[in-house]
Amino acid sequence: MPHVMSKDGTSIAYQRAGTGPAVILVGGGLDDGSENAALVPELARHFTVVNYARRGRGDSGDTHPYAVEREIEDINALISEAGGPVHLFGASSGGALALEAAAAGLAIDRIAVYEVPYLIDDEAAQQWSEYVDRLTVALADGHRGDAIALFMRLAGSSGEDIAGARASSFWPGLEALAPTLAYDAACLGDGRPPVARLATITQPALVATGGIPDPHMGGLQPGFFDTVTCQALR
Incomplete structure (x- = not known):
């Protein structure tokens, strides 16, 4: 490449x-x-x-x-x-x-x-702010899996979906990308x-x-x- x-x-x-x-x-x-x-x-x-x-x-x-x-x-x-x-x-x-x-x-x-x-609404913006705060803590603590779970939950995934993803073969690949969730959050600013x-x-x-x-x-x-x-x- x-x-x-x-x-x-x-x-x-x-x-x-x-x-x-x-x-x-x-x-x-x-x-x-x-x-x-x-x-x-x-x-x-x-x-x-x-x-x-x-x-x-x-x-x-x-x-x-x-x-x-x-x-x-x-x-x-x-x-x-x-x-x-x-x-x-x-x-x-x-x-x-x-x-x-x-x-x-x-x-x-x-x-x-x-x-x-x-x-576009205050409730969603508040949820976004809370997500960014929790994401920042999870990544700072090295909890990459928790960071991905936060993102999936924000995107509308159910607890069952998240549990299934954690048990899947592609989860380690997602964990490798977890720090970049902070980059995406920065691109969206306050949402x-x-x-x-x-x-x-x-x-x-x-x-x-x-x-x-x-x-x-x-x-x-x-x-x-x-x-x-x-x-x-x-």
Whole structure:
């Protein structure tokens, strides 16, 4: 897997496929680039596709202290590698990062984001604040499994789902990614959409939700992302 060097010296691993205009894929929570991998062969028919592992994930390095600005610099390094400007797609918290990258003025032509988990009401914002506080404590204490359980519970997973995940063969891989949950939390800030920054984005943007409901997110209200998207990004 090739690597590109970010501004702070962090090595970022990526895969490249196809020819044509470049599109960079930005993954979400607990993702090392695998989540967007299924999109690569489809998009590679028409685009040069760059699918990368965000810092702290997969074969990418990690340099402390973390800051959202460093992740934006990672994307900028990939844009330079691709010969920019590029299109940018982000899923979930990766969508929030993609929007932040566009607001920062990177060489981006068009943006597409899927189910960005912004929050629009006080109760949800309070739950988010409590999650971030508990996540910070769990990670500081080295309790990676508890950190993942907190994230899954926030996303609507049941206790049964979490117990099943803990007993599964993929749990150790999730624990390896657990520290990056703090990075996703930083990308989302206080959970509410950063309206002033989003208003500075001038590129065409496709904001999508829907598809087959995730059975492990049954705790969320039906249409959660549709409601959030319509009210937060209109």
